[in-house]
Amino acid sequence: MKIKLAERYKNVIALLNDANPTAETELQYRNPYELLVAVILSAQCTDKRINAITPQLFHRFPSAEDLAKASEEEILTYIKSVSYPNAKARNLSRMAQRLVEVYHSQVPSDTLELQTLAGVGRKTANVIASVIFKQAKMPVDTHVHRVSGRIGLTKDAKNVRQTEEQLMKNLKGYNIALLHHQLILHGRYICKARKPLCAECTLKTWCSYYEMTIKNDKKAL
Ligand code: SF4
CATH class of the missing domain: 1.10.340.30 (Hypothetical protein; domain 2)
Structure with a gap:
C-alpha cells in the first residue's frame, strides 16, 4: 500500500503525541x-x-x-x-x-x-x-535525521539541512517544537542507530523502513 506523505505525517505525529505528549529536552537548565x-x-x-x-x-x-x-x-x-x-x-x-x-x-x-x-x-x-523563544524551528541532530528518514517523513535527504527543509515544508500547523523532542527521544530509546526496536515500536504501521523490512523478509522466504 502506498502511503501518502501527508497521511504519514498525520498518523506518525498522532502516535507520537499519544506516546509522549510532553516530550522536552533532557538537558537540565534554569535559564x-x-x-x-x-x-x-x-x-x-x-x-x-x-x-x-x-x-x-x-x-x-x-x-x-x-x-x-x-x-x-x-x-x-x-x-x-x-x-x-x-x-x-x-x-x-x-x-x-x-x-x-x-x-x-x-x-x-x-x-x-x-x-x-x-x-x-x-x-x-x-x-x-x-x-527558549518558542519559534517554529526544527533543530536536526543525528536522531532526528535518522528517524525521519527511516519513517519516511523525509526522502533521500543527504544531510541534516535537507532533512530540516523537508520537515519544515510538511509541518505547517503542527507543534514543531514538540515533534523535535519526540523524534529525538524516539531515536534515543526506540529507533536506535544500530538496531531499531521495531517489534515494540508503535509507529511501524506508518514506517517505510519497517514496510521494506517486512517485504524483504517475505522475499527471503
Ligand atoms: S518501526 Fe522500526 S525503523 Fe520504523 S520508526 Fe519504529 S523503530 Fe524506527
Whole structure:
C-alpha cells in the first residue's frame, strides 16, 4: 500500500503525541544562559554526561559575566569528562565574552545572531530559538535525521539541512517544537542507530523502513 506523505505525517505525529505528549529536552537548565552552555557542551556527547557536570559548572559560573572572566584552563577543569573538552572550553570562553560584550549578557533570539557565538551552529541556534523563544524551528541532530528518514517523513535527504527543509515544508500547523523532542527521544530509546526496536515500536504501521523490512523478509522466504 502506498502511503501518502501527508497521511504519514498525520498518523506518525498522532502516535507520537499519544506516546509522549510532553516530550522536552533532557538537558537540565534554569535559564537561557544555562541552556546555551548545556547545548554547546552536548555536541557529540550524551545529555546524561552533560547533566552530571553542569551543576558544578553553573555553581562556579552562575552567569555569562562569570564565565567570560574565567580562563579557558579553569573552565576545562569543570568539563574534562565531556567530549572535545579543550575545544569546548575555548568556545565557552569566547561565547561568554561575546554574549557579555555584544549582547549585554542576554541570549539573542535571532538564529543568525546566535550563530555568531563560538560553538553555536545552525542546530544549536535552532534549539535555543525553539526551546527558549518558542519559534517554529526544527533543530536536526543525528536522531532526528535518522528517524525521519527511516519513517519516511523525509526522502533521500543527504544531510541534516535537507532533512530540516523537508520537515519544515510538511509541518505547517503542527507543534514543531514538540515533534523535535519526540523524534529525538524516539531515536534515543526506540529507533536506535544500530538496531531499531521495531517489534515494540508503535509507529511501524506508518514506517517505510519497517514496510521494506517486512517485504524483504517475505522475499527471503
Ligand atoms: S518501526 Fe522500526 S525503523 Fe520504523 S520508526 Fe519504529 S523503530 Fe524506527
